[in-house]
Amino acid sequence: MTARQHRVATSFFFFLLVTLVFLLSVSAGGVMSGEAAEGRQLFNLKPSKLLVFGDSYVDTGNIRKAISRSWKFPYGLTFPGKPTGRFSDGRVLTDYLARFIGVKSPIPYKWRKIGYKSVRYGMNFAYGGTGVFDTLAPLPNMTTQIDFLQQILTQNTYSAWDLQSSVALVSVAGNDYSSYLARNGSLQDLPAFISQVVNQTSKNLIRLHGAGVKKVMVTGLPPLGCLPATTASNSFQQCDQSLNQLVTLHNLLLTQSVAALNNATGGPTFVMLDMYGAFMAALQPPPNGNINNNKSALKPCCVGTSASDSCGSVDEDGGGRKRYTVCQDPEAAFFWDGVHPTQAGWRAVYSTLKSNLMQL
Ligand SMILES: *[C@@H]1O[C@H](CO)[C@@H](O)[C@H](O)[C@H]1NC(C)=O
Ligand SMILES: *[C@@H]1O[C@H](CO)[C@@H](O)[C@H](O)[C@H]1NC(C)=O
Ligand SMILES: *[C@@H]1O[C@H](CO)[C@@H](O)[C@H](O)[C@H]1NC(C)=O
Ligand SMILES: *[C@@H]1O[C@H](CO)[C@@H](O)[C@H](O)[C@H]1NC(C)=O
Numbered sequence: 001m002t003a004r005q006h007r008v009a010t011s012f013f014f015f016l017l018v019t020l021v022f023l024l025s026v027s028a029g030g031v032m033s034g035e036a037a038e039g040r041q042l043f044n045l046k047p048s049k050l051l052v053f054g055d056s057y058v059d060t061g062n063i064r065k066a067i068s069r070s071w072k073f074p075y076g077l078t079f080p081g082k083p084t085g086r087f088s089d090g091r092v093l094t095d096y097l098a099r100f101i102g103v104k105s106p107i108p109y110k111w112r113k114i115g116y117k118s119v120r121y122g123m124n125f126a127y128g129g130t131g132v133f134d135t136l137a138p139l140p141n142m143t144t145q146i147d148f149l150q151q152i153l154t155q156n157t158y159s160a161w162d163l164q165s166s167v168a169l170v171s172v173a174g175n176d177y178s179s180y181l182a183r184n185g186s187l188q189d190l191p192a193f194i195s196q197v198v199n200q201t202s203k204n205l206i207r208l209h210g211a212g213v214k215k216v217m218v219t220g221l222p223p224l225g226c227l228p229a230t231t232a233s234n235s236f237q238q239c240d241q242s243l244n245q246l247v248t249l250h251n252l253l254l255t256q257s258v259a260a261l262n263n264a265t266g267g268p269t270f271v272m273l274d275m276y277g278a279f280m281a282a283l284q285p286p287p288n289g290n291i292n293n294n295k296s297a298l299k300p301c302c303v304g305t306s307a308s309d310s311c312g313s314v315d316e317d318g319g320g321r322k323r324y325t326v327c328q329d330p331e332a333a334f335f336w337d338g339v340h341p342t343q344a345g346w347r348a349v350y351s352t353l354k355s356n357l358m359q360l
């Protein structure tokens with residue numbers, strides 16, 4: 001390994017650690033509505049439903065309480081004031097994009113009820129910790145999440161017309177990569193694995209479109225080299241550029257795939273959400289950034305008291321004393337924990353994505 005490869009591996013290792021800690025530690029909230037609806041059009045479509053697939057950036061409560069920290073305090077602190085399974089202090093990307101298309105945040109698949117009422121805004125099939133391939137977490141990968149949609153469709157929950165006016169949101173934020181490295185996948189083969197992840201993502205997009213979903217939004221990777229899990233090793237001072245280069249490769253391949261799919265389907269059917277650009281814009285210092293944080297923009301709001309703790313850790317002796325600290329003003333922080341933005345962070349990311357979407 002070269003020094004550079006070693007650094008990349010180390011960063012990925014930290015990224016992985018934090019991701020897994022979320023899964024291995026860890027409380028029902030019903031459906032929550034997003035903030036006020038905006039009801040914009042997407043490619044001249046006025047969507048009536050949002051179908052969501054992917055990971056913790058979009059999960060709004062599918063992940064089981066027994067295995068996820070996202071069901072424990074201080075998650076949900078800002079909104080709605082208690083944990084709901086969201087990996088943030090409040091709303092996540094799903095809630096904001098639902099608002100964009102003018103529907104309430106769709107009910108998590110796990111909490112769906114009999115009858116049309118609970119599912120009329122669509123459904124969220126995303127599980128924190130998952131990828132397009134199996135990750136270390138024993139949770140439904142994206143193929144299985146799409147199988148869940150197919151099962152729902154055979155039950156006549158939705159009509160063909162419903163699907164014709166539905167939009168899918170697909171989040172692939174990096175769990176495939178942290179799991180690849182945890183299984184000791186080689187760095188040399190990483191570019192080939194990146195191609196496989198993008199290829200599998202494209203297959204999922206084709207499947208969703210084939211099932212009748214009208215429009216599909218897919219996220220590019222965020223700057224993994226800037227996540228607190230990565231930058232903790234330099235006290236949250238600077239992003240890891242080597243890691244961000246790999247992210248750039250993934251995003252380039254995904255952009256090309258999406259363009260080819262649009263060409264093949266006589267699109268525009270698929271749209272890529274530039275998470276990299278949106279995260280970077282929000283992380284700019286004021287007055288250019290969207291978050292009023294002058295000090296360390298990369299520092300998360302909620303941190304463990306020691307290296308072996310993380311946001312939400314409590315004493316194991318039964319006392320339940322908390323082993324983390326929460327910043328005074330979560331609204332002034334971009335990152336909530338080692339890998340996830342705060343509600344304010346997501347709002348800032350959304351403001352950039354929204355202006356991109358409105359130019360389509
Ligand atoms: C997804 O999970 C299913 C069920 O465990 C498995 O059969 C399938 O091979 C997985 N798909 C991918 C692409 O990893
Ligand atoms: C990966 O490599 C490390 C060190 O070489 C070893 O301790 C660990 O068990 C390996 N993990 C897997 C999943 O093979
Ligand atoms: C995935 O890769 C295979 C093998 O290279 C290729 O034949 C196929 O067209 C690719 N699929 C997509 C959707 O890119
Ligand atoms: C778009 O499709 C046409 C014909 O269907 C093909 O000739 C062209 O190469 C495609 N372009 C891209 C960028 O895939």
Ligand SMILES: *[C@@H]1O[C@H](CO)[C@@H](O)[C@H](O)[C@H]1NC(C)=O
Nearest residue numbers: 285286287292293294295332
């Ligand atoms: C942040 O910086 C801006 C411009 O330099 C300044 O006006 C503002 O008071 C600062 N805010 C804090 C909380 O320090």
